[in-house]
Amino acid sequence: MLTFILRRLLLAIPTLIIISFVIFLVVDLAPGSPASEIPLTVPPEVRAKILESMGVNQPLWTRYLLWLKQFFWVEPLYAIDALFGTDLAQGAQRIISYQTRGPVFDVIMQRIPQTLTVVGMAYLIGILIALPIGIYSAYRQYSWFDQLGTFVSMVGYSVPTFFTGVLFIVIFSVKLGWFPSIYDTTLKVTDWASFVKQVMQMTLPVAVLALFNAAEISRYTRSSMLENLGQDYVRTARAKGMGEGKVVMKHVLRNSMIPVVTIIALGMPSVFGGAIITENVFKVNGIGSALIGAIHGNDLPMVQTITFIFAVLIVLFNLIADILYGILDPRIRYD
Amino acid sequence: MNMRTALMGAAALVAMAPAAWAERGADGNVNVLYWQAPSILNPYLSSGTKDVEASSLILEGMAGFNEKGEVIPRLAESVPTVENGGISADLTTITWKLKPGLVWSDGSPVTSADAKFTYEYCTHPEGGCAQAARYEGIKSIDTPDAQTVVITFEAPKPNPYQAFVGGTSPILQAAQFANCLGAAASSCNDQNFKPIGTGPFMVTDFKVNDVVTLAANPNYRDPAKPAFATMTLKGGGDAAAAARAVMETGEFDYAWNTQINPEEQARLAAAGKGVFLNGFGTLVERIEMNMTDPSPSLPEGERSTTKHPHPILSDIKVREALSKAIDRNLLVEVGYGQAGRATCNLVPAPELYASDNTGCLTQDIEGAKALLEEAGWTDTDGDGIREKDGKKLSLLYQTSTNPVRQDFQALVKGWWNEIGVEVELKNIDASVFFGGDAGSPDTFQKFYADVEMYANNFDGTDPEPYLAQYLCDKIPGPDNQWQGENINRFCDPAYDELVKKMAATADMNERGALAKQMNDMLTKDSFVVVPLVDRGRLSAASTTLGGVVLNTWDTELWNAQDWFRMK
Numbered sequence: 001m002l003t004f005i006l007r008r009l010l011l012a013i014p015t016l017i018i019i020s021f022v023i024f025l026v027v028d029l030a031p032g033s034p035a036s037e038i039p040l041t042v043p044p045e046v047r048a049k050i051l052e053s054m055g056v057n058q059p060l061w062t063r064y065l066l067w068l069k070q071f072f073w074v075e076p077l078y079a080i081d082a083l084f085g086t087d088l089a090q091g092a093q094r095i096i097s098y099q100t101r102g103p104v105f106d107v108i109m110q111r112i113p114q115t116l117t118v119v120g121m122a123y124l125i126g127i128l129i130a131l132p133i134g135i136y137s138a139y140r141q142y143s144w145f146d147q148l149g150t151f152v153s154m155v156g157y158s159v160p161t162f163f164t165g166v167l168f169i170v171i172f173s174v175k176l177g178w179f180p181s182i183y184d185t186t187l188k189v190t191d192w193a194s195f196v197k198q199v200m201q202m203t204l205p206v207a208v209l210a211l212f213n214a215a216e217i218s219r220y221t222r223s224s225m226l227e228n229l230g231q232d233y234v235r236t237a238r239a240k241g242m243g244e245g246k247v248v249m250k251h252v253l254r255n256s257m258i259p260v261v262t263i264i265a266l267g268m269p270s271v272f273g274g275a276i277i278t279e280n281v282f283k284v285n286g287i288g289s290a291l292i293g294a295i296h297g298n299d300l301p302m303v304q305t306i307t308f309i310f311a312v313l314i315v316l317f318n319l320i321a322d323i324l325y326g327i328l329d330p331r332i333r334y335d
Numbered sequence: 336m337n338m339r340t341a342l343m344g345a346a347a348l349v350a351m352a353p354a355a356w357a358e359r360g361a362d363g364n365v366n367v368l369y370w371q372a373p374s375i376l377n378p379y380l381s382s383g384t385k386d387v388e389a390s391s392l393i394l395e396g397m398a399g400f401n402e403k404g405e406v407i408p409r410l411a412e413s414v415p416t417v418e419n420g421g422i423s424a425d426l427t428t429i430t431w432k433l434k435p436g437l438v439w440s441d442g443s444p445v446t447s448a449d450a451k452f453t454y455e456y457c458t459h460p461e462g463g464c465a466q467a468a469r470y471e472g473i474k475s476i477d478t479p480d481a482q483t484v485v486i487t488f489e490a491p492k493p494n495p496y497q498a499f500v501g502g503t504s505p506i507l508q509a510a511q512f513a514n515c516l517g518a519a520a521s522s523c524n525d526q527n528f529k530p531i532g533t534g535p536f537m538v539t540d541f542k543v544n545d546v547v548t549l550a551a552n553p554n555y556r557d558p559a560k561p562a563f564a565t566m567t568l569k570g571g572g573d574a575a576a577a578a579r580a581v582m583e584t585g586e587f588d589y590a591w592n593t594q595i596n597p598e599e600q601a602r603l604a605a606a607g608k609g610v611f612l613n614g615f616g617t618l619v620e621r622i623e624m625n626m627t628d629p630s631p632s633l634p635e636g637e638r639s640t641t642k643h644p645h646p647i648l649s650d651i652k653v654r655e656a657l658s659k660a661i662d663r664n665l666l667v668e669v670g671y672g673q674a675g676r677a678t679c680n681l682v683p684a685p686e687l688y689a690s691d692n693t694g695c696l697t698q699d700i701e702g703a704k705a706l707l708e709e710a711g712w713t714d715t716d717g718d719g720i721r722e723k724d725g726k727k728l729s730l731l732y733q734t735s736t737n738p739v740r741q742d743f744q745a746l747v748k749g750w751w752n753e754i755g756v757e758v759e760l761k762n763i764d765a766s767v768f769f770g771g772d773a774g775s776p777d778t779f780q781k782f783y784a785d786v787e788m789y790a791n792n793f794d795g796t797d798p799e800p801y802l803a804q805y806l807c808d809k810i811p812g813p814d815n816q817w818q819g820e821n822i823n824r825f826c827d828p829a830y831d832e833l834v835k836k837m838a839a840t841a842d843m844n845e846r847g848a849l850a851k852q853m854n855d856m857l858t859k860d861s862f863v864v865v866p867l868v869d870r871g872r873l874s875a876a877s878t879t880l881g882g883v884v885l886n887t888w889d890t891e892l893w894n895a896q897d898w899f900r901m902k
Binding site for chain 1: 368372374375380381382383384460461462463464465466467518520521522524525527528540542543544545546548549567569570571572573576579580583584586587764765766767769770771772775777791792793794800818820895
């Protein structure tokens with residue numbers, strides 16, 4: 001197992017370098033320039049100077065190699081410095097955003113908590129809703145519960161979040177006035193009152209995202225359960241006189257979990273990646289909205305760094321999914 | 336006087352007290368929404384409106400502009416003029432005097448050295464200062480004493496209210512920014528994100544592209560202001576959601592630039608929780624005519640250059656006909672509602688500079704047709720499109736991608752089709768169109784189309800640099816990396832003369848007359864620029880927020896110190 005993990009990790013290095021280069025090329029070759037953010041009232045000479053000071057005009061290779069060095073060497077040094085109070089980085093140039101003229105990682109560190117609380121919570125709630133629904137729907141296939149579950153998940157899956165988000169705002173914020181429509185990122189949870197406030201402002205975005213996540217996961221759980229419920233070993237287990245609960249929850253569920261776990265693990269990077277649309281609708285201003293803002297502003301360093309972090313997470317969670325197979329299914333061995 | 340009147344008098348006094356002796360910080364928190372979130376709080380490193388306006392709560396200049404476009408003192412004791420001796424008679428120096436006893440929010444005194452430092456900061460060759468134009472033409476800045484700043488210009492400067500005036504050129508604290516000169520400017524995070532200023536508020540926390548938390552400046556020069564103890568300036572979302580947050584849910588007190596379609600404006604205004612404020616500045620949506628030939632059959636490097644005049648649009652009659660066919664009032668109704676008004680002027684304001692040109696406001700389809708006939712464009716084959724010498728009257732009309740602009744394109748195309756002009760529409764992503772990339776064929780400067788539409792304005796109240804954009808030597812072309820500002824490739828020696836004359840004229844009335852003359856030369860006399868809509872600002876304020884005055888000449892938050900909560 002250990003050699004398998006090591007081999008996969010080593011293989012990931014060239015993969016990630018190729019990915020980083022492709023991202024860099026795509027972002028760089030895309031039309032558009034940070035100059036479009038500068039108002040027309042700024043004269044051309046001044047405009048040229050601003051772009052020069054950003055380093056936009058350097059050749060592609062120079063910028064790419066500099067970015068590689070900054071991402072893999074300088075930024076980790078700063079991270080170590082911040083953790084242990086050392087001074088390894090010695091003021092080396094960090095990855096600087098065109099828009100804010102500040103380090104990209106500072107923005108990412110500011111944004112991660114919002115994204116993890118809102119999107120992470122939504123994912124967790126989505127899973128907690130989806131699994132029981134999926135299991136029970138499969139166990140009582142074509143019952144009214146199954147029909148209802150199918151309907152809700154179809155709605156959840158097919159209606160886009162920019163629609164449900166605005167719909168929820170119109171119903172619950174504008175008409176009923178129960179929940180705020182704008183997420184307050186400065187709120188600190190210190191006592192019961194602020195905790196309640198936090199829960200209130202998380203309710204709508206979490207509800208929108210949880211509905212969407214639950215829809216997908218519950219469908220996978222249901223179909224996987226159905227497949228296993230008809231298997232011979234289930235009949236054997238029942239014939240041995242096992243209780244229904246044990247048959248379903250122990251034998252069938254464990255076998256059915258394999259595809260579901262893959263889906264859940266592969267969905268994890270999107271938790272860190274944030275939910276671009278939902279974050280924007282509710283102004284949660286997490287990683288997703290940072291990315292979309294950077295794309296709008298042609299902020300190449302920011303787009304490059306954030307997308308690359310997503311790539312790393314996707315590679316990582318693929319590996320985790322593979323390892324989980326081995327744990328769930330004793331027949332799968334990687335040696 | 337009996338007891339009762341005495342009591343009534345006392346009661347009246349008590350009732351008036353909050354207004355008369357308002358206390359700093361008495362009104363709690365005010366929530367402001369900028370749907371484009373501020374990225375940085377140093378206007379010298381970003382010219383984006385959102386950044387300049389957010390910084391203006393903290394940083395101030397010697398003077399600013401009020402809602403009428405008049406210069407008002409901020410840090411200066413008074414506004415220097417030729418009459419009060421603050422500006423020398425030959426217009427080469429201006430002397431600013433700081434108010435006595437001014438301190439920064441950290442308690443240290445504001446001195447003339449700070450102003451001088453700010454000048455050095457912005458004019459440093461490696462700093463990439465976004466506001467460098469404000470400091471152009473300055474020979475030296477002297478500080479004879481701690482209160483006095485004397486700016487000497489290289490040549491007579493009829494409009495000296497540029498450096499240190501308005502939200503785009505505030506004074507920085509020298510002590511704080513001392514190590515941020517030149518290339519170091521962008522590594523100074525603490526400075527750029529939390530500048531120390533003299534304004535009514537100071538930053539307590541700044542989450543980049545998200546939210547700025549501010550608190551009343553304890554050392555603000557007026558001890559009774561600001562009325563709000565704290566301000567939250569949140570960003571994110573879009574204009575419609577921002578308008579909703581003030582007008583419908585009431586979560587926010589003020590929302591910036593809530594430019595939404597007219598029906599939505601009416602619907603939200605009816606909710607009664609807030610009001611829309613509108614004001615007009617100098618932003619004009621216009622159609623620009625290309626005076627040179629953009630034909631793709633020309634070799635690269637010659638397309639849209641002065642080598643080849645435009646085969647159709649070089650004829651003034653065609654240009655006039657195209658302008659005549661447009662119903663500008665309908666465009667306003669469809670696109671902007673109360674945030675726009677039809678205009679025929681390139682310089683629609685200030686009053687002193689605005690021409691009385693209204694000839695284009697009524698649509699005249701028949702007149703347009705007659706003009707085209709006169710110019711020799713007739714529909715000989717009956718397909719609805721006019722021809723001349725075997726060439727069809729066909730135009731490529733480009734603009735940036737934006738729902739209002741696409742509506743405008745469709746309407747204008749309809750009218751032009753009606754007079755027998757074939758129109759092909761094209762829209763380009765704004766980041767490309769305005770990106771200025773010399774390698775891209777789709778920038779507005781390259782103008783590889785016959786006509787194009789966008790909006791432009793000028794900074795402050797003086798149109799001189801704006802009108803000077805139409806000089807012959809500012810035509811974009813391959814030799815200057817397509818960076819010129821004379822988008823139409825308009826070139827008239829008489830016009831160049833006027834620009835020179837204006838640069839040397841100090842008398843305000845004469846300057847006004849010159850600006851009007853130049854405006855008319857570009858618009859109603861030549862139809863090179865076809866102005867459509869004077870686009871105003873539309874912002875939303877809660878009905879409980881008092882003291883808000885929309886200002887289009889300076890930042891919208893120019894008088895945040897006077898805002899208060901209505902009880």
